[in-house]
């Protein structure tokens with residue numbers, strides 16, 4: 356399993372894309388959240404990493420929540436893939452999310468995509484449900500999710516391939532129970548940092564045991580974030596990490 360970082364910014368970033376990544380899984384690429392300007396984010400990541408990632412080639416998208424910095428790119432991917440589906444019979448992309456997100460996804464996308472009332476969510480995406488109560492297979496990865504205490508329904512994620520585990524906090528206030536869930540056996544823990552109360556400030560992360568911090572990388576930083584305030588490395592856009 357390898358991780359390609361697409362975006363590392365928070366919702367207000369003017370310098371970086373919204374926090375997102377592509378996971379190279381045994382059966383294809385899995386996109387982890389879908390920020391604004393997703394085509395540009397992928398182009399930049401492609402140029403820096405050499406990975407052949409394009410919005411047209413992503414068949415699986417995991418969505419953590421419905422804030423724009425995590426899902427605004429769905430509209431352009433949806434229209435592009437709808438055209439490919441209509442003109443060439445290309446399968447629709449699968450969107451994996453938990454029920455509270457799935458239930459409101461069309462409320463979010465419909466005003467721009469309903470084509471005068473003729474189109475439905477299923478015309479653009481094959482929506483698959485992630486359930487916090489069970490493990491789901493996505494592209495050969497085992498995926499577990501857990502709700503976080505963010506301001507809208509949001510899930511953190513764990514991805515397992517063989518004995519390798521990647522954990523992704525998504526947006527969350529600092530939560531020791533969540534940290535425990537994320538870090539158990541994980542080789543890489545990607546954790547957000549942004550101003551509280553709906554996000555995690557750097558101080559409690561700096562206070563974690565070294566055994567956790569050394570496996571942790573930061574994402575979702577504000578533009579003013581000072582990387583010297585912590586020994587936990589910040590992810591970089593276009594960076595590739597072998598898990």
Ligand SMILES: [Zn+2]
Pocket residue numbers: 365366422424425526575
């Ligand atoms: Zn966010």
